[in-house]
Amino acid sequence: MSWIEAIVLGIVQGLTEFLPISSSGHLRITSAIFFDQDAGASFTAVTQLGTEAAVLLYFAKDIWRIGRTWVVGIWDSSVRSSLDYRMGWYVIVGSIPIGLLGFLFKDQIRATARNLWVVATTLIVFAFILAFAEYWGRQTRVLRDFRMRDGVVMGLAQALALIPGVSRSGSTLTAGLFLNLTRETAARYSFLLAIPAVVMSGVFSIPDVFAPAAEGTSAPSVAQMVVATIIAFGVGYAAIAWLLRYVAHHTLYVFVLYRVAVGTLVLALLLTGTIPAT
Template sequence: MGWIEAIVLGIVQGLTEFLPVSSSAHLRITSALFFEHDAGASFTAVTQLGTEAAVLLYFAKDIWRIAKTWIVGIWDRSVRSSPDYRMGWYVIVGSIPIGILGLLFKDAIRGAARNLWITATVLIVFAFILAFAEYWGRQTRTLPRLNMRDSVVMGFAQAMALIPGVSRSGGTLTAGLLLNLTREAAARFSFLLAIPAVVMSGVFSLPDVFAPGEDGTSVPSGPQMVVATVIAFGVGYAAIAWLLRYVAHHSLYAFVLYRVALGSLVMALLMTGTISAT
């Protein structure tokens, strides 16, 4: 992996991680279109550490308050009625599906699921599901009204993002809207829910990212990996602030149209042989 590739993919990761357009799909498509090989699922997982560091910084006060209340609540029953204590459990329980499914289907996620025909199809199909959720969801429930059922449903929605093209944020936003959460409430919980899953995935993928792959994946050097991750952090931090402001005042239909257009473009490039599906 060259320096330009590392920089470009770092920017792509930071720009798309928090938008409902699938960062893994964008990394896969960008790699195929401009660099003629797949950077790999492990590269995606590690650069996500940069974007999750942005989440930790942006929501530092909320995360500290939730974590402290949850720890105290284990021993002190008087704080267990606190919204922050319950939120701690919601994040933990909601993170279980992606952890289990990620381990069970690890090989498929790193191999067959990265076929660009699948990515393009999923981009389009889930665009229509997101559009339905935006249209049908009543958006009457704010974050304090979140419950354990919501966390489980959104946790399984997050797990679907193991397939490039679904989008972790898109899946959780869609599920949140179908549960009648406001866009902003769904987005905020989506950010918190991603922390355990993405951090653990990135840490476990560190040894793999530098191992030569048999599937054509490129292998970055340590400095290139660091630079890509740092760039993803900086761009991702700006993207968080922008998305929270955007969803508070706008619908998600623009992302729906973008997903359909991108999926259709990828299919056209595949059919003309411009890029390879594998």
């Protein structure tokens, strides 16, 4: 991997991780168009440690409060009715689907699912699902209305993001809108829900990123991986603040149009043989 590739992919990861446009899909597309090789699923997983560090910093007070209340609530029944205690369980239970399916389908996720035909198709298909959720969802429920059912449904939706092009934030936001949650409420839970799965995936992918098994996959040096992850952290932190402000006052249709445009472009490049699918 060249330094310019590591830097560019770090920026792309930071920009796209929290937007409903699929960071893994964009890393795959960027690698194919500009660098003629695939950075690989492990590179994506490890750079996500940078963006999740941004989540930990941005929501540090919320995470500490939820974690502390959850631990206390295990022994003290008087706090179990609080939202923070329940939110701890919502995040734990909601993380199970992606953890289980990620383990069971690890090989397919690292190979078959990264085919650009799959990426382009999922970008477009899930764009229309997101548009329907934005149109249909009443957005009447806020964080205090959150229930275990919401956590489970959004957790199942998050598992779909194992397929590049779906988008973790996009799938969870879509599910939240179908549950009539406000965009901001769905986004906040989405950020918290990502922490266990993304951190575990990134940590377990560190050995693989430096010795990728897939043919045609570029391998970064330790220094390149560190720099890309730090860049993803800085850009991702800014993206969190921007997205929370944006969704509080705007619809998600701009992301729908963007997903369709990018998916259509990739399909055109594939049909003309400009870029290979694998």
